[in-house]
Amino acid sequence: MTMPEIFQYEFMRNALAAGLLASVACGIVGVYVVVKKIVSMSGSIAHASFGGIGLGYLLKFSPVLGAMLFALLSAITMGLVTRKTKLPEDTATGILWALGMALGVIFIGLTPGYAPDLMSYLFGNILTVPASDIYLMAALDVIIVALVIAFYKEFLLLSFDEEFGTVVGMPVDGLYLLLLCMVALTVVVLIRVVGMILVIAMLTFPAALARQFTHDMKKMMLLAVVFGMVFTFGGLWLSYVLNLASGATIILLSGLVLLLSYTATGLRHRFSAHKTAI
Amino acid sequence: MMGSDVVRLEDVWVSYDGTAALDGINLRVSEHDFLGIIGPNGGGKSTLLKVLLGLVTPSRGMVTVLGNPPEKSRNKVGYVPQHSNFDRNFPVSVQEVTMMGRYGKTGLLRRYNSSDRQAAEKALSRVGMLDHAGSQIGQLSGGQQQRAFIARALVADPELLLLDEPMASVDSAMQTEFYELLEDLKKEMTIIMVSHDIGAVSVFVDKIACLNVQLYYHGSREITPEILEATYKCPVQLIAHGDIPHRVLREH
Numbered sequence: 305m306t307m308p309e310i311f312q313y314e315f316m317r318n319a320l321a322a323g324l325l326a327s328v329a330c331g332i333v334g335v336y337v338v339v340k341k342i343v344s345m346s347g348s349i350a351h352a353s354f355g356g357i358g359l360g361y362l363l364k365f366s367p368v369l370g371a372m373l374f375a376l377l378s379a380i381t382m383g384l385v386t387r388k389t390k391l392p393e394d395t396a397t398g399i400l401w402a403l404g405m406a407l408g409v410i411f412i413g414l415t416p417g418y419a420p421d422l423m424s425y426l427f428g429n430i431l432t433v434p435a436s437d438i439y440l441m442a443a444l445d446v447i448i449v450a451l452v453i454a455f456y457k458e459f460l461l462l463s464f465d466e467e468f469g470t471v472v473g474m475p476v477d478g479l480y481l482l483l484l485c486m487v488a489l490t491v492v493v494l495i496r497v498v499g500m501i502l503v504i505a506m507l508t509f510p511a512a513l514a515r516q517f518t519h520d521m522k523k524m525m526l527l528a529v530v531f532g533m534v535f536t537f538g539g540l541w542l543s544y545v546l547n548l549a550s551g552a553t554i555i556l557l558s559g560l561v562l563l564l565s566y567t568a569t570g571l572r573h574r575f576s577a578h579k580t581a582i
Numbered sequence: 583m584m585g586s587d588v589v590r591l592e593d594v595w596v597s598y599d600g601t602a603a604l605d606g607i608n609l610r611v612s613e614h615d616f617l618g619i620i621g622p623n624g625g626g627k628s629t630l631l632k633v634l635l636g637l638v639t640p641s642r643g644m645v646t647v648l649g650n651p652p653e654k655s656r657n658k659v660g661y662v663p664q665h666s667n668f669d670r671n672f673p674v675s676v677q678e679v680t681m682m683g684r685y686g687k688t689g690l691l692r693r694y695n696s697s698d699r700q701a702a703e704k705a706l707s708r709v710g711m712l713d714h715a716g717s718q719i720g721q722l723s724g725g726q727q728q729r730a731f732i733a734r735a736l737v738a739d740p741e742l743l744l745l746d747e748p749m750a751s752v753d754s755a756m757q758t759e760f761y762e763l764l765e766d767l768k769k770e771m772t773i774i775m776v777s778h779d780i781g782a783v784s785v786f787v788d789k790i791a792c793l794n795v796q797l798y799y800h801g802s803r804e805i806t807p808e809i810l811e812a813t814y815k816c817p818v819q820l821i822a823h824g825d826i827p828h829r830v831l832r833e834h
Contacts, residue, residue, distance in 0.1 A: 339672060457682075457693070457694065458690065461685060464682070468682060470635075472685040472738075473656050473689075519720075521673045521674065
């Protein structure tokens with residue numbers, strides 16, 4: 305297949321759109337996830353969304369909407385619990401993670417018959433994203449980008465020094481909840497592409513890689529979006545050539561590149577340290 | 583003349599999980615005072631600053647800062663936190679860090695404007711960091727980072743400046759320069775500085791408070807070994823030995 309031929313198929317055009325939309329969300333929000341060190345918390349939000357997928361199957365509404373509901377609910381719960389109670393963040397993360405998954409399993413068990421596409425929600429399949437989900441993803445991307453533009457200076461201060469944020473009168477708890485809700489929306493955008501189990505990788509890898517190349521947060525976001533696109537389409541192409549699952553191939557490719565980048569940085573530091581020693 | 587008190591604490595108690603951190607503190611700080619608070623680690627020095635910032639609410643007692651409850655006065659207070667707790671790798675420039683101090687004057691959803699940028703420039707040049715405005719914060723030396731955080735505290739023209747262990751990251755060659763900066767600032771604002779380094783503090787401040795859960799002394803900077811002993815309990819032998827504290831304390 306040559307490139308233009310590929311886009312004669314609707315599913316390929318949808319896959320392209322889904323990949324682009326997913327990269328925008330994961331690149332931008334991923335930067336906050338990485339610099340604010342809320343990776344495992346974001347993983348918990350992603351996994352808790354499985355409860356919503358199950359509920360969607362059981363009550364016969366869109367599992368994606370169910371996932372959005374549960375992701376937002378778990379983000380808000382997590383934010384309130386870690387801010388208003390003495391429960392350690394780590395513990396709250398584990399509890400919500402498992403509870404959401406367990407609910408999902410129960411709901412799907414209660415659903416009569418077979419749960420179609422369940423695997424695509426768990427592990428993603430960029431080639432089967434329906435047009436309706438593309439519109440939802442586009443709408444969520446618009447919301448995410450608008451929030452980041454509106455609250456850029458707030459999120460920067462929140463991520464860098466929350467205590468100082470409080471001192472200068474910023475509503476840190478509210479902004480923290482908003483940030484977690486943005487993570488929840490990003491989970492929904494990514495769920496169709498890499499699946500809820502692997503969402504955390506797309507939230508982390510492109511941003512972590514971008515951090516290797518710049519100290520400017522805006523540039524880091526742009527770079528992370530670009531890396532997200534490269535990984536998504538590179539992974540998709542590889543999965544086609546090697547006949548592998550697309551979601552997992554996308555993650556493995558990005559993981560490999562990240563690992564190579566860390567190794568190169570490590571070697572360069574060692575080499576320059578060696579040179580100074582001489 | 584109660585109105586001229588910049589800080590007033592009356593019988594302030596704070597405890598964490600049943601352990602007393604501050605125990606019946608009474609303290610008054612007047613305008614343009616330069617107060618050094620000394621005491622051992624864990625003696626409640628940082629807690630006291632957090633009470634003044636409204637970050638910690640006392641279980642008992644009354645706190646006023648610039649005539650109001652601490653939360654109401656935050657936009658007139660500059661705060662330089664203890665140095666240790668920030669991510670050296672964070673993607674943020676010195677200029678961006680300084681601008682954070684303007685948040686109280688700008689507010690939610692509004693962008694920093696040219697007057698905010700001018701204020702940041704002024705604050706950075708005051709601490710001698712204008713040349714490093716574009717640098718990522720983690721690439722600077724400890725002393726330079728400390729200067730950037732002081733610029734962040736100064737950028738909103740505070741009436742009260744709170745410094746938590748500012749000397750910890752300043753190498754000894756820079757210390758004099760650093761105190762000259764404080765000397766300069768004290769003409770414009772009231773300064774409260776917390777430190778466990780008695781020698782360093784006592785040369786430059788006007789008044790000293792000794793804090794170890796309770797406030798043992800508050801007044802001019804001539805303190806006796808007995809007061810230090812009360813404040814520091816065991817380690818006092820080390821500190822009160824010989825006449826080192828006397829010599830340091832009386833010289834100017």
